[in-house]
Amino acid sequence: MSARLREIVRKRRLLVARATEQRGELAVQAAALRHSLAFADLALRSYRHLKSRPVGVALIAAALMAVGPGKLLRLGYRSGLLVMAALRLVKIFRAMR
Numbered sequence: 001m002s003a004r005l006r007e008i009v010r011k012r013r014l015l016v017a018r019a020t021e022q023r024g025e026l027a028v029q030a031a032a033l034r035h036s037l038a039f040a041d042l043a044l045r046s047y048r049h050l051k052s053r054p055v056g057v058a059l060i061a062a063a064l065m066a067v068g069p070g071k072l073l074r075l076g077y078r079s080g081l082l083v084m085a086a087l088r089l090v091k092i093f094r095a096m097r
Helices: 003-051 054-067 069-096
Strands: none
Touching (some): 003 054, 054 069
C-alpha cells in the first residue's frame, strides 16, 4: 500500500471516530432539549385541539361566566389532583403486571 493511500485510510479512521464522538455529544444535547420541547409540543397540540372545537371553548366560556372563575378554578384544581392520583394508580398497577 502506498504512503498516500495509508494517509487517506488514517484520515478516514480519524474522521469516523470524530463523527462517532460528535454523534454521542449531539445525542446528549438532544436529550436535554427533548424535555423542554415536549412542553412546547403539548401547548401546540392543545391549541390545535381547542381551535378545532369552537363549541367546546364556547361551553367552557359559558361555564366560566355562569359559575364564576373562583369556583371553576377550585373545581379544576381538585379534578387535576384526582387525575394525577388516578394516573399514579394506573402506573402502579401496570408495574405489578
